[in-house]
Amino acid sequence: MSTPSKLFEPFKLGPITLPNRAVMAPLTRNRAVAGLVPSPLAIEYYGQRASAGLLVTEASQISQQGQGYQDTPGIYSKEQVAGWRKVTDRVHEREGRIFIQLWHVGRISHTSLQPGGGAPVAPSAIRAKGKTFVNNTFTEISEPRALELSEIPGIVEGFRRGAANALEAGFDGVEIHGANGYLLDQFAKDGSNKRTDAYGGSIENRARLMLEVAKVVSAEAGSERTGIRISPVTPANDVSDSNPQPLFDHIVDQLNALKLVYIHVIEGATGGPRDIAPFDYASLRKRFKGAYMANNGYDFELANKVLAADEADLIAFGKLFIANPDLVERLKRGAPLNAPDKATFYGGGAKGYTDYPALGETMQAAQ
Ligand code: 8OZ
Numbered sequence: 550m551s552t553p554s555k556l557f558e559p560f561k562l563g564p565i566t567l568p569n570r571a572v573m574a575p576l577t578r579n580r581a582v583a584g585l586v587p588s589p590l591a592i593e594y595y596g597q598r599a600s601a602g603l604l605v606t607e608a609s610q611i612s613q614q615g616q617g618y619q620d621t622p623g624i625y626s627k628e629q630v631a632g633w634r635k636v637t638d639r640v641h642e643r644e645g646r647i648f649i650q651l652w653h654v655g656r657i658s659h660t661s662l663q664p665g666g667g668a669p670v671a672p673s674a675i676r677a678k679g680k681t682f683v684n685n686t687f688t689e690i691s692e693p694r695a696l697e698l699s700e701i702p703g704i705v706e707g708f709r710r711g712a713a714n715a716l717e718a719g720f721d722g723v724e725i726h727g728a729n730g731y732l733l734d735q736f737a738k739d740g741s742n743k744r745t746d747a748y749g750g751s752i753e754n755r756a757r758l759m760l761e762v763a764k765v766v767s768a769e770a771g772s773e774r775t776g777i778r779i780s781p782v783t784p785a786n787d788v789s790d791s792n793p794q795p796l797f798d799h800i801v802d803q804l805n806a807l808k809l810v811y812i813h814v815i816e817g818a819t820g821g822p823r824d825i826a827p828f829d830y831a832s833l834r835k836r837f838k839g840a841y842m843a844n845n846g847y848d849f850e851l852a853n854k855v856l857a858a859d860e861a862d863l864i865a866f867g868k869l870f871i872a873n874p875d876l877v878e879r880l881k882r883g884a885p886l887n888a889p890d891k892a893t894f895y896g897g898g899a900k901g902y903t904d905y906p907a908l909g910e911t912m913q914a915a916q
Contacts, residue, residue, distance in 0.1 A: 555856035556849070557881060560602065560863060562840055563773030563810040565646055565721060567602035567863075570856065571877050572813075574844055574865035575605045575650040575724065575778070579682070579896040581622035585610075586632035591622075592639045593903045597874035599645030602863065605724050605813075606636075608652035608731075611711035614670060615732070616662050617654030618682050620896060624649060624711045630718045637719035648722040648776065651711040651766065653704065655732030656693035656741070657786050659683045668694040672735050672742040672749065677787040682895065698746050701758065704732070708762045712769040722774030722810070725759075725766055729819050730786025733759040734779075737796060740789035752799050760803045772808040776842070780815035781833075782826040793828060801837045811840040813865060819845065820867075831860060849880050875907040884908055 560567045580588055595604055609624045610616040616623070623629045633649065640647045656671035661683050663669055671693035680687040696704070708725070715723050727733040735741040736758040742749050748757050759777075767775040779800065781793040790796055804812065816830055817823035823846050834841040843861035852864040870876050872889035879886055893901020 554849075554853050554880075556852050556864065557877070560840070562603065562863075563722070563771075565603075565774075567646065568600075569602040569877055570863045571602050571852075571880070572842055572863050572865040573598050573601040573604045573870040573876075574867040575608055575726070576867055576871060577607050577618065577621060577895065578902065579618060579620040580898070580902065581620050581632075584626065584628050585616070585621065585623040586626075586628050587622050587636050588632075589635075590899055590903055591632075592635050595636050595647065596639035596643055596645075597903065597907070598870055598876075599640045599643035600875060600877045601645065601870065602877075604640060604645060604647040605865070606633075606647065606649045608650045608726050609633075609711075610652050610654065611707040612653070613662070613664050615653035615707065617658035617669070617731075618895075619662070619684065621652075624651065624714050624718070625707070630714050633715075633718035633720070637721075641719070646721045648724050648774075649715045649718070649720045650724045650726050650778070651708055651715070652726040653707065653732040655735045657681060657690055657731060658693075659688055660691045663691075668692060670694060670696045670700070670732075672696065672744050675741060675743070677730065677741070679787055685896075695744070698748070701748065704758070705761050705765055709765040709769050712766045712775075716770060722776065723766060723770050724813060725762055725775070725777040727759050727762075728778040728780035728785075728813075728815055729783060730780075730788030733762060734786075734788055737800070738788050738790035738793075740791075741787075752796050756796065756800050756803065759800065760807075763804060763807050763809060767807050767809060773810050775809050776811035776813055776839075777804065777809055778813040778815070778844075780819055782817065782828045783815055783819045784825070785819040793826075797828075797833060798836060801833055805836075805838045809839055811842050811863070812837050813842040813844060816843060816845045834860060871901075872905050874905055878908060882908070
């Protein structure tokens with residue numbers, strides 16, 4: 550393949566020069582078994598993918614309360630920070646760059662994961678329809694309780710501490726998980742937020758928590774090392790908003806004031822149709838002064854089209870990076886891609902995690 554592609558051109562993201570525009574999307578893999586610490590296999594997994602322009606880790610909870618599925622890694626204990634340090638060291642040895650995604654699931658959890666077996670927390674006491682994975686089975690999401698106003702500073706502080714821990718663990722930056730129906734998205738959207746205090750009602754009030762988190766995280770990590778993931782119209786985790794365009798216009802205006810380095814936008818339904826609901830992503834891109842990272846269902850062809858039209862700066866690939874540790878090299882050469890195996894996405898060991906071959910390995914195996 551000799552067609553020049555903008556995907557392989559460098560991009561300056563704040564103080565960091567990415568050698569290409571292919572980002573490894575955050576991907577939940579549920580393999581942090583012992584102490585919710587990234588396992589030795591995670592070191593290998595991220596290390597194998599260091600040729601991505603940027604790696605964004607799997608969502609990592611900022612507290613026990615922020616966990617919603619079994620075996621997802623945390624970024625709140627000393628042991629977790631030490632585990633992540635091994636991951637960042639490996640990625641840096643291989644000349645890669647890595648951000649951690651900071652996560653609080655809010656109501657998408659189960660009592661068995663919560664401190665003292667309590668109810669998961671939410672903007673309002675409305676249970677999300679759906680299941681989560683705990684104790685090795687899919688289980689109904691628990692009934693949540695509404696956060697007290699007095700608890701909100703503690704949530705914001707949890708994100709700040711997560712960012713501080715991320716720096717201690719050697720990350721190049723952080724991505725705030727503001728998407729997919731988790732806590733910050735639950736507050737922002739009116740389907741899940743029925744509060745009548747300063748965090749509910751108007752767009753300004755509903756966006757407040759996400760923006761307070763963005764403020765403290767960017768103050769801690771540096772705004773030039775802080776990105777945020779949003780999903781304006783996704784129905785993931787039973788979330789909805791009656792008027793997402795002005796909501797996200799407001800959010801982006803405020804993120805500009807905080808000088809965040811990128812917005813990572815899931816266009817359409819997470820992992821599903823891109824055209825599920827009308828939304829003007831182009832106007833969001835124009836409005837935002839930092840970098841626009843596009844995600845959801847991108848292949849090489851769509852990435853090239855969107856980059857050539859200057860509709861995005863960076864493209865995040867999920868499943869393609871699961872199955873192809875050397876995705877950038879394969880796309881460059883027009884080499885065939887390994888197919889991802891859905892059965893090994895969540896949980897398990899090396900199979901479907903660190904055993905997808907790179908090109909040279911394929912050739913060796915074929916010889
Ligand atoms: C798949 C399974 C569990 C969690 C997300 C963090 O959708 C997730 C997630 C994805 O953002």
